[in-house]
Amino acid sequence: MPDTGTRAHPRVRLGPRHAGARYVVRRVQYAVFVVWAAYTITWLLLYLMPSNAAEVMLRNISGGDSAADRAAVAALEHRYGLDRPPLEQYLTLLLRAVKGDFGTSTATGRPVIEVIGQALPSTLQLGLAGLVLGTLLGVAIALAANAVRAAFLRNLLFSLPPLFASLPAFFVGLLLVQCFAFWLRVLPAAGTGSAAHLILPAITLAIPAGAGIAQVTAKSLAVNLRSPYADHLRAKGVPHRRILLAHAFRNAVIPATTLLGLSIGGVLAGAVVVETVFSRQGLGRLMQSSVSLQDIPVVQGVVVFSAVLYAVANLLVDLIYPKIDPRISIG
Incomplete structure (x- = not known):
């Protein structure tokens, strides 16, 4: 032709x-x-x-x-x-x-970067502790809910995440202060200093973060345990605990990792309430005072910094996916 x-x-x-x-x-x-x-x-x-x-x-x-x-x-x-x-x-x-120049604080006359830099370490410490505790709490509840055989205990564990998610942060914080600071007198009620001052605020942040992780992970585990590959493993005589930990949990980590990245925003938002309740210095209280004083440069600086943390965290989560599950291809 x-x-x-x-x-x-x-x-x-x-x-x-x-x-x-x-x-x-x-x-x-x-x-x-x-x-x-x-x-x-x-x-x-x-x-x-x-x-x-x-x-x-x-x-x-x-x-x-x-x-x-x-x-x-x-x-x-x-x-x-x-x-x-x-x-x-x-x-x-x-x-x-x-260019990294957010101007000068209209309330204090100091550079915004300097004001944020002074408040940042305390919030990073609190946020990291809250995320770690929340992740451990959520994963523990999810694994326990899918590991127990008793129907009553299983339903109780599955009902904990919605209960924790419905509790306001200020209520949890005040309740922890009343119990551990005023009644038991084992932890300080407020302030920023030693590791003891970090325990109650971190737990307050960890409860709502852990509730979301527990809810998503528990449901994902339950779906994986009812899948054909789980039935095939049971037919081969593989114990339930091994199926749960070695197979189902690896697949359930994917949605939990997504939620963990999204939890960065919730932790930063919760820091405003938590740092106010426990009288901690940090970005949360800085944002609150700056909004009250209409300190526009500081407010914008804190918002942009929080947005950068949120965006970077979610970008890292997306890049980690193929490492967690090789079946996921970036391309």
């Missing part, structure tokens, strides 16, 4: 390395979008607040006893760029934030 010049070109398939690189780039783009969206929404909400940030600053300086002088308000607005058009304010602050 004559050559018509319309030869079909074969489809080029990317190799695993190129597909993996493209996947990572795409996930990084999503992470950047999340951070940008968090920054933009925060700026917009703070800008639309009915009160004037410069007037709030002056009232804080004077102790709130006198009305703000108009000339002083105008000077502060000019100093911090609050008298510029909204779009110009937004773009100027955004370009500075990209």
Whole structure:
């Protein structure tokens, strides 16, 4: 047959390395979008607040006893760029934030990075302890619920995660303080210092985080234990405990890992309540005081930092998937 010049070109398939690189780039783009969206929404909400940030600053300086002088308000607005058009304010602050400069705190006059850096270690310590305890608690409840044979005990264990998830963090914190600080007198009620000060706040954060992990892992384990491969292993005489730990648990780890990445946001949000209840210094209390004082640079700095932690945590979770289960291909 004559050559018509319309030869079909074969489809080029990317190799695993190129597909993996493209996947990572795409996930990084999503992470950047999340951070940008968090920054933009925060700026917009703070800008639309009915009160004037410069007037709030002056009232804080004077102790709130006198009305703000108009000339002083105008000077502060000019100093911090609050008298510029909204779009110009937004773009100027955004370009500075990209360079790592979130400006100066309007409440303390210190650089925002320095203010966040001072509060960060305490929150990281609390969040890490809460996540570790929550993961251990959730996995233990899930394994126990699928390991026991007694129907009553099994139903009780399966009902614990919804119960824990429904408890407000402030209620759990106050209950722990009442029991272990006031009644038993074995742990301090508040403060930031020794490891003993970390136990009650970490448990308060761990209970809701562990509830979600327990609920997802327990259900996933139950589904895997009813699957055909589990029936095949039982027919071969493999003990139930070995099927649970060596086979079902490995498959159930995938959704639990996803939830663990999402729990970063819950831990950061819960830190606001927990640090207030236990009078701990950290990003949570810093955010609370900054919102009250309308300290826009600090609020935006804390939000962006939290969004970065959340995005990085979920990116790492996505990259860990193929290591947990080789059947999952990034490409």
